[in-house]
Amino acid sequence: MAENENTLNPTPNLDQLETGPWPSFITGYKDYFKRTGKTMVRGVLDQLNYSYETKMGYWKGGVVGVHGYGAGIISRYSMIPELFPEAKECHTMRIQPAPGLHYTSKHLREICDIWEKYGSGMISMHGQTGNLQLQGIVQDNVQECFDDLNKLGWDLGGAGATVRTGASCIGPARCEMACYDTLEAHHRVLTYFTDLVHRPQLPYKAKFKFSGCPNDCCNSIQRSDYSVIGTWRDDIQVDEAEVKNYLDDVGVAYFVNNVQMRCPTNAITLNEDQASITIDNSSCVRCMHCINVMTKALSPGKDKGITLLVGGKGHLKVGNMLGSVMVPFMKLETDEDYDAFTDLIDEMIDYWAENGLDHERIGETIERVGMQQFLDAVGLDAIPDMVKQPRDNPFFKADYEAAG
């Protein structure tokens, strides 16, 4: 096949993904190839078509990096370069986007120009961890491409045994539920841990995700080691007039069935007048349901902060783990608040780096050594918010001295 020849090889399997109403990435790749003649794109299409035919994958990893960093580039070599030489090398650069995945067209166009110059022009927006993934570059171009991006203020994200790229919900930028500044917290915390993002020196990955309220739109509790979720500790704010409007609008039966009865702790009472409500805030567990439903009438309280949950992760190796409560409430507004937060995380990461086994996430380490030892190590007191219930098995050993 001649260099830059603007014809594609037949891809009968992939062509079937070009029909139907949803946007087709195959058509996108083909159109782009037709304009630019980038041979790597054709090679990737050919190899993907072969995967569809044989039902096997053909990429293998290796080591590719930029000067001074140990992470951030996912290397990909074809296992069958003799069949698809155009896709022989096809590495991915993980770029940390701005918190909340906000862009201006100016910034995106700059990235596109650099990426078209050095790379394949293929992009994944975004990876499940939140990276902007520039897919398809050869090793010889990696450093120059990164330098050009870095000159514009873009940096690589994590990969391997590092702090990974962070994620945050849209937060105060556009959501009335936000109980802290998710974007600012994401930016500050990830900047603080930059060295750990770039240089693998941990047992395994460590992820931060920042959700502005318990709706947890960026899925932090299931997908991050350090899940930072906004909450409040005073009373839900009630706009009496809007409550009445809501009740007039939907009727009492709908309110009872869908708001009052769906409150997990029976904290809401409809008053005798059937036009106002009382919330028993000491029973409320801040689940967000009533606030989500009555967006005009109810809002989170004024004394806002975060709950920190630690240890969430995906399947490998003991199965899914949800993050569990470490700190039920913490302010995250002033510089001092941020310092207290990063100090605490530093303690946790230090303990885990010392005690974690290879390829063990912090949740697994805590499970293995026991929560008691972990709390002692990081200097937190045991409190009832950390458990669903106290232990129900009798086999444990209390301190000898205390038992006296």
Next chain:
Amino acid sequence: MAKREYQTVESGPKHHGEMLHPVIKKNYGQWKYHERPRPGVLKHVAESGDAIYTVRAGTHRQVTVDIVRFLCDIADKYCEGHLRWTVRNNVEFVTDKEANVEPMIKELEAAGHPVGGTGNSVSSLAHTQGWLHCDIPATDASGVVKSLMDELFHDFTHEEMPNRVRMSTSCCEINCGGQADIAIVVQHTRPPRINHEILKNICEMPSTVARCPVAAIRPTTVNGQPSLMVVEEKCIVCGACFGACPAMEINHPDYSKLAIWVGGKNANARTKPSNMKLVAHGLPNNPPRWPEVAEVVKKILAAYKEGGRDWERVGEWIDRIGWKAFFEQTGLPFDKFMIDNYRHARSSFNQSTHIRF
């Protein structure tokens, strides 16, 4: 190589300040409430009285610089050059001019980007890399998503479900796609075939042994060379060893199947966050359209749409009706493999007389 002149600046994530639309900047943290004027459009109103409109559209996630440039054109024309992405790979355009909303929708739709994904719709699937770019996949990701979203197109552009539906796909059992209301995850069904030829050259044996969650991997000697073996009775075919050692070939064109899981939820709304549960397995890995998977997903969605009450997520609907009714209403068979036998399995048994007849 020439001497390196440029000194890297370890800048960390780019700051969001310069990315935000001026009306968003002005009302940052001062939003009062929101409404959904139509599927795919949100209206947010600030304490100041300012209102902004968001138009949300589906993308192919695996895009090119040309597609990104097209989306930038839309942002320039209608949104003073601002745009953002969601965690489910949708693109969002924010404008303070209501008059921009309709023409923007027309242009996006004309270019093949459906407008939707808000409220009680089925939003686009969160997905992983697949054959396109990962080194351990047994199936594709972008292709599965394209195929399924073609089928679920109506449910993306309409808000007709009891509550929002979040879906994901994963191309190996590691499940980077994560927990979801409905998740499609690769299921390996045979222990790894070991490629002894390459094993000693490409694998670090102790770390491969350590990777196994059930200690099924043992050192052995093959043709006088040190290698590894798998105790097949112990192996739970998780595929973890393949991630550490590509010679432990877990993927198979016929024996890698797909499984469907339901009821995962990360929000704390009403019920606590929950993990998803297995409801179908052994489905064929059938590119390029995976029709057998689509059929099961559509059955589950139809039953949920029919039987779910307002605000119930898939898992909450099942909690109310019970698993027995779930299997009846979806027509999916329940079998012994759906009874957990891994760690803490007993906590998933029915330890009560709570039974529905």
